Amino acid sequence: MEHTEAVDLQSRLSARWKELPEIQRTGTKIVLALVLAALLLFVDKALGFGVATVAAVYWLYRLPPLPWRLAAQAVLVLLFLVLGPASFGILLAGAFAVFWVPERRRSWVVPAVAVGAAIFYPFYQGHMFTIPVFGAWPDVATGVVMLVFVMMAIGLNIVVGYAGLLDLGYVAFYATGAYTAAFFTSQQFAGQRCPTPGVSVANCSVAVVPKHNFDFGAVGVVPGAGGIHISVWLLLLLAGVITAFFGIVIGLPTLRLRGDYLAIVTLGFGEILPQIARNGDNLFGTGVNLTNGPNGITPLDSMGFGNRISDATGGVLPSNFLTCCKASHFGHQIQSTDIFFWVAIVLLLLTVFCSFRLQYSRLGRAWIAIREDETAAAAMGIPLMRTKTWAYASGAFFGGVAGAYYAVFRSATFPGDFFFNISVFILCMVILGGMGNIWGVIVGAAFLAYLDREGLANTGAWLNTNLSATSFNLLVAGIFLAVLVWLLTRQREQVMRYVLVGLIVIDLVVFAGLRIIHLPIEVPLYASGIYGLIILIVMLLRPEGLIPSRRRAAELHEGVHDEPLYDLAHAGAEG
């Protein structure tokens, strides 16, 4: 009797609830969430903020109607500003503000805000709140690496996303760029020479001096050091051009191939170049030292604007990045890393600009046409080889610039940096973000690069401190994840479903086992597995990536029609 009454009450209440106008329902939800958060704040601060954060994210996702939107957003921002981590309040205010911008302006306001936030990042990075699980915000050096990888991913996106050419050897371009920079900013080609004319080094009676000493606008060169030293600014361009040329050389024989075959050949090239770098200290047994072999080339010259420009601008543009920087603004002493970070932003903006311009040009249309249907594209007058080669060359260009910049930033380059897994890593960034969409690629690349440099280590540290000996929790969470994946994947992907869930279970057993025998979990060791898992999940649940290009999404869900679309019964395959 009681039981039925309860059910009755519940159904009546839910009916009443559904009858309410949308605005009242939303309002009630908002008030309930805020009250709950406020109550929890007295019990446990973190818990209260947690509820508030979830509510905030939800309201960003589904905007409440107007009066409630303003009220809820104001309350939340104030809550965090006054009681919680103030930096989160400011971030939240920024995120809310974006939605107050009229929709037609949003397409440029959002990127402008993002660029502004990025430029000032070094100033506020130290004051940011701690992200749950992931820990502190990435430091500026990580930021530079992230930007470099974003550049490379955008370059690869031209090849894979626009033109649809699967390139598994992109690391070759990265290596070409890095070594180009290294050759011309180091003492690699110094050699030795006797100052007395006509006397060989071996018979020299006075101290030997460097044989080649060519200096063209380079900064920070040790006086008297040999080798070729060219201004890094010029080199960035030069590295891009040389790498693009390399792309053409690699592309001409390989781009005749379609699909899988192309992928395999590029894989081969991606392996050849790093091997040359590794064994280039004795090229073909001739004793010619081109790449200094496994020891790599280090140190490289610094970057800088040179004394003249520096003086002319009153020191605003530093003459040498490494020795600059005594100024302090907004309570932050500017580091050389910060300058590298800002230059990387400028390079990235240029890359994005070029990529956009290309996408909406005659060439960009031709690339997409080739991706959609090669035969039809050729019949419409698009020269396949030439157009694909241009895609390859442009992709290579950005890869080369990024590689050169990274080498200069680290002041070193080693053959070990150019393994096959980097090619896959960059490809993962493109896939995760969304092939063909620049914003998606930026987000995907930045996230994966962050995970690689800091994220995984931070997560590992968090796991080790917070899950001490409670592997049971982890197990429960994992099982929950497995069930979730099971439910979310569709029936027709049966095999993938088993594979995915199997992987999660294996991961869990390993993790749990390690915890039970009290070994700390070294999360970064499982990096490849974790990236693999991310890609698996993305491909199963959202093959178009996080922020897909509209076109690409359609292709992935329906397949590209290389098969006849309308094969009429009366029309044979060959008329």
Added chain:
Amino acid sequence: MTDTVADGNLLVATDVRKEFGGLIAVNDVSFTVPRERVISLIGPNGAGKTTFFNMLTGVYKPTAGSITFLGDDVTGKPPHAITAKGIGRTFQNIRLFQNMTALENVMVGMHTRMRANLFNSIVRTPFVRREEAAARARALELLQEVGLRRKAHAAAKNLPYGEQRKLEVARALATEPQLLLLDEPTAGMNPQESAEFTQFVGHHLRDERKLTVLMIEHDMRVVMGVSDRVSVLDYGEKIAEGSPREVQKNERVIEAYLGKAAVEDMKRQGLS
């Protein structure tokens, strides 16, 4: 060479042959296309019509024989070079760029008639800006011509079947062809659409635009309604050629379509 142009022949194919392994798909076919005419290529399934088309447009390389277009030898040239020379085509099974809009599809067709390159596209020089705007305007005009102006921004795959066929024609016209190759353009159209299309080809393309059209067609109403000449292929060989009326009466053609028994049957009926 110049003779063919003087004769008014746009395209001359001489003893063109295509073998796939042991199969002879097209067997030494000679074929001319005079200017400003609508020529139909008919024949039963598997007669080698599309193979012949594919050789004209460079998709296949002929095993033997030569193809001359506008007095130049184009045998075995790549498809894009042939398109640039002035042969536009549509496909038997529609091959639009499905996820591009109708407008973009047509603009892709203009590729060979545009000059923008990688570098000036990035800078977006005034030349590129002007060219792009002109291409856009021209593409819209072409869409207007085939009656798809209002669907310019719809994705190709979302267009109904008949309109996809029309879009393919617009895309082929965008390549500014002198010779337009239509591969079964009315397949899948209803009788009314077919009739409209016949009118479009005969009146608009041939009479107004002075285009030469070569089409593969199965619908005899279309073939008889618009063709200036009909050529018949069977088992890779040209078995008949002439005006629609002549071809209709040709014994070998009837045999190819209906079989030997039918011809004998008709003869007997004719005798009795």
